Amino acid sequence: MIAIQYLEPSPGIQTLTKAEVTARLRAAFDRLPIDIVIIGWDLPPALVAACAHETQRANAQLYLWQPLLTGSNAVQPRTAWRASGLTDEPVSGHHNFPEFTFLCPNRPAVQAAVMEQLRQAVRHGPYQGVFLDRLRYPSPLAQPDRDLACFCADCRRAATFDLLEVQRQVRTLLATPDRLCAALRLLFKQDADLPAELVGLQQFLDFRTQSITRSVAVAAQIARKEKLAVGLDCFSPSLTRAVGQDLNALDAHCDWIKIMTYGHAFGPAGLPYELSNLARWLIECRGCNEAATVNEVAQVAHLPLPPTLSEWRARGLSAEALSHEVRLAQAAGVKTLLAGIELVDLEGVTCLTEAQISADLRALRAAQPAGLALSWDLWRMPLDRLDLVRTIWNGASMLQSK
Numbered sequence: 229m230i231a232i233q234y235l236e237p238s239p240g241i242q243t244l245t246k247a248e249v250t251a252r253l254r255a256a257f258d259r260l261p262i263d264i265v266i267i268g269w270d271l272p273p274a275l276v277a278a279c280a281h282e283t284q285r286a287n288a289q290l291y292l293w294q295p296l297l298t299g300s301n302a303v304q305p306r307t308a309w310r311a312s313g314l315t316d317e318p319v320s321g322h323h324n325f326p327e328f329t330f331l332c333p334n335r336p337a338v339q340a341a342v343m344e345q346l347r348q349a350v351r352h353g354p355y356q357g358v359f360l361d362r363l364r365y366p367s368p369l370a371q372p373d374r375d376l377a378c379f380c381a382d383c384r385r386a387a388t389f390d391l392l393e394v395q396r397q398v399r400t401l402l403a404t405p406d407r408l409c410a411a412l413r414l415l416f417k418q419d420a421d422l423p424a425e426l427v428g429l430q431q432f433l434d435f436r437t438q439s440i441t442r443s444v445a446v447a448a449q450i451a452r453k454e455k456l457a458v459g460l461d462c463f464s465p466s467l468t469r470a471v472g473q474d475l476n477a478l479d480a481h482c483d484w485i486k487i488m489t490y491g492h493a494f495g496p497a498g499l500p501y502e503l504s505n506l507a508r509w510l511i512e513c514r515g516c517n518e519a520a521t522v523n524e525v526a527q528v529a530h531l532p533l534p535p536t537l538s539e540w541r542a543r544g545l546s547a548e549a550l551s552h553e554v555r556l557a558q559a560a561g562v563k564t565l566l567a568g569i570e571l572v573d574l575e576g577v578t579c580l581t582e583a584q585i586s587a588d589l590r591a592l593r594a595a596q597p598a599g600l601a602l603s604w605d606l607w608r609m610p611l612d613r614l615d616l617v618r619t620i621w622n623g624a625s626m627l628q629s630k
């Protein structure tokens with residue numbers, strides 16, 4: 229099973245013609261047996277129609293790519309709706325982009341606005357499925373003592389424990405050097421046997437995943453009502469808990485889950501980006517040296533990581549680390565799992581090579597997920613990388629079926 233993401237909204241995308249959009253999609257179908265085409269939100273109707281026509285011609289399924297808990301054209305991320313951090317400030321989005329500014333799922337006004345937007349988007353569309361993205365809290369890893377969220381009044385009402393008290397406890401934990409690592413470890417993994425001082429933090433992290441799952445369940449129901457299949461865009465398993473995603477619980481509400489096993493992307497959700505943000509914060513707030521901190525982050529995240537931050541940026545994670553991520557999602561009980569791979573070069577974000585992509589594809593393939601999701605965007609993807617996918621991914625499956 230191969231899915232491909234196409235036409236993420238940007239000023240450039242709005243100026244494309246139907247002919248251009250069709251030609252690109254046809255070139256992709258000519259190279260690769262694609263099962264699912266996932267097209268962006270807020271697209272001009274003519275481009276949606278062109279994609280629908282071409283996808284149907286290739287006997288594939290068309291999904292709407294829909295952000296759930298971030299701002300968009302239809303839902304402005306007003307300050308009062310944003311997730312509220314540990315310091316009671318609304319958490320800013322990545323570069324303040326509305327599409328990376330996260331809204332609190334426990335705010336009734338947010339729920340009403342995002343679900344109504346989804347209802348409008350899927351109604352009467354030419355889609356067979358919806359691909360829900362941005363179903364999470366803002367990542368706290370760049371500055372946990374500020375960005376861990378949400379502690380708003382509606383979350384206080386929704387929580388079955390004293391959230392205000394937990395907020396005080398977590399502030400203290402993150403400011404206490406010999407408690408910091410134990411607290412950070414909980415952002416990556418649940419622990420059954422905890423000292424009393426960490427119980428509140430774990431309760432809070434469980435509450436966050438329940439809040440996200442509840443929102444996704446409502447969104448999935450809206451899609452089902454329109455007889456649409458549901459796919460979810462989730463963080464790579466090592467990072468899911470930090471952003472409030474529980475793969476096992478989410479799996480009950482969808483047909484498949486894509487995990488963002490981006491081992492080389494230096495942008496939101498990219499493994500080296502998120503983890504190096506945490507390493508930098510640790511170095512800054514404690515003044516520790518880089519080697520010790522990198523080792524510490526590898527330990528709290530349970531991941532084999534290169535020994536220096538410059539290597540994380542230059543080479544990213546190893547192919548083995550990516551197959552480890554796929555196995556984590558399988559162990560979490562995801563029934564139909566798509567491994568996401570970044571195939572687009574973006575200055576300052578990715579620097580990909582054919583050898584690295586090939587190694588990653590082989591390692592992902594070896595872990596045997598149900599399929600592959602090609603990210604982010606076919607529009608910017610060098611087409612010879614689709615040939616590489618066909619050779620390694622589909623070539624291997626043809627051999628296997630013989």
Ligand SMILES: [Zn+2]
Nearest residue numbers: 332378380383
């Ligand atoms: Zn909240």
